[in-house]
Amino acid sequence: MNQQQTPTKTPVIALTLGDAAGIGPELIARLLSQPGITDGANIVLVGDPWLWQDGQATAKQTVATQPVTSLAEVRTRPDQHLPAFLAVDTIGPEQVQRSQAQAACGASVLQVLDLCMDGAKRGEVDAICFAPLNKQAMKLGGLKHEDELHHFAEYLGVTGYFCEFNTLGDLWTSRVSSHIPLKDAASVLSKERIVDAARLIYQSLQASGTAHPKVAVAAFNPHGGDGGVCGREEIDIIEPAVRELRASGFPVDGPFPADTIFLKARDGQYQAIVTMYHDQGQIAIKLMGFSKGVTVQGGLPVPITTPAHGTAYDIAGQGVADVNATFNAFQIARRMGAARRPPAA
Numbered sequence: 001m002n003q004q005q006t007p008t009k010t011p012v013i014a015l016t017l018g019d020a021a022g023i024g025p026e027l028i029a030r031l032l033s034q035p036g037i038t039d040g041a042n043i044v045l046v047g048d049p050w051l052w053q054d055g056q057a058t059a060k061q062t063v064a065t066q067p068v069t070s071l072a073e074v075r076t077r078p079d080q081h082l083p084a085f086l087a088v089d090t091i092g093p094e095q096v097q098r099s100q101a102q103a104a105c106g107a108s109v110l111q112v113l114d115l116c117m118d119g120a121k122r123g124e125v126d127a128i129c130f131a132p133l134n135k136q137a138m139k140l141g142g143l144k145h146e147d148e149l150h151h152f153a154e155y156l157g158v159t160g161y162f163c164e165f166n167t168l169g170d171l172w173t174s175r176v177s178s179h180i181p182l183k184d185a186a187s188v189l190s191k192e193r194i195v196d197a198a199r200l201i202y203q204s205l206q207a208s209g210t211a212h213p214k215v216a217v218a219a220f221n222p223h224g225g226d227g228g229v230c231g232r233e234e235i236d237i238i239e240p241a242v243r244e245l246r247a248s249g250f251p252v253d254g255p256f257p258a259d260t261i262f263l264k265a266r267d268g269q270y271q272a273i274v275t276m277y278h279d280q281g282q283i284a285i286k287l288m289g290f291s292k293g294v295t296v297q298g299g300l301p302v303p304i305t306t307p308a309h310g311t312a313y314d315i316a317g318q319g320v321a322d323v324n325a326t327f328n329a330f331q332i333a334r335r336m337g338a339a340r341r342p343p344a345a
Ligand SMILES: NC(=O)C1=CN([C@@H]2O[C@H](COP(=O)(O)OP(=O)(O)OC[C@H]3O[C@@H](n4cnc5c(N)ncnc54)[C@H](O)[C@@H]3O)[C@@H](O)[C@H]2O)C=CC1
Pocket: 023, 131, 132, 133, 134, 135, 136, 295, 306, 307, 308, 309, 310, 311, 312, 313, 314, 315, 320, 321, 322, 323
């Protein structure tokens, strides 16, 4: 066993199969079939055995795993070359109709993610990477919040600002609002939220190794409000936030018209953009690299990542889903998880 694989240093990464009616199980089968996938990662897949079999059958892959009976035993497994498999019983095959949002699928996702977060709270899991879930199914299955991130934050006792980061290679975005109706996006804009979203992404980039990240703040209205004739959010809210950030030592720039700031970021002038609402960032990121994007759940005490795409019900079960974004999400979880481990003795 080389030094990177010593039980204490290698991060334990919990993987989940996601929504049972979507492309998650087949993606995880593809992911775990990649050569060298366990290098530098002590993987534990948490899922229902029949669903895992189903994912492998759809992906036409057979993945050897090592059964474990608890997350607690994963870190000290003597041989970590195979992913560990923790079998749970959260849903039966008779409860799942492929490609439909169903309460049983949402409830199963919640149960599995809560189990992984419990492991993280006990120090048994260093990062979590989940295959796509479906927010409608989760709502039907008992999710109380507007999205899973708010559930994670409550479950993990987060009191500070949190928001999704969407990453495409070296470019990151954070958000001032996320999974809410677009008609409400203006009403939740505030100087405080913009300051928090900018600080969080600035500090997160620094923590991930960019000493002086260049962060841009997007405007909200067309052409940045055009001096107030096309909306006043820039003048009343965003510019004061940028001034406050700069005064407190965060050298962010903006607000910039949202339809062109991504061109500058794509060309390397900025490493991060603070966006005002979900699609402002996501349309740009997904156009630049749909099959690569990753969502990182920012502001949580444990790294949680997932591909930027969703459950893709229209292609689930066909074995054609692209695994790249899931691979990237796993690699980010692995790196973030490794950063939390004590240095090797
Ligand atoms: N990682 C996660 O858990 C995410 C979950 N979602 C959830 O997924 C559900 C469906 O969301 P939609 O907006 O319909 O987006 P979607 O990403 O599931 O699908 C949009 C289009 O992209 C295609 N697509 C998605 N992933 C693909 C892949 N790996 N390979 C090839 N084609 C792919 C689909 O076939 C579809 O045509 C929603 O409930 C949403 O909340 C959305 C984004 C991320």
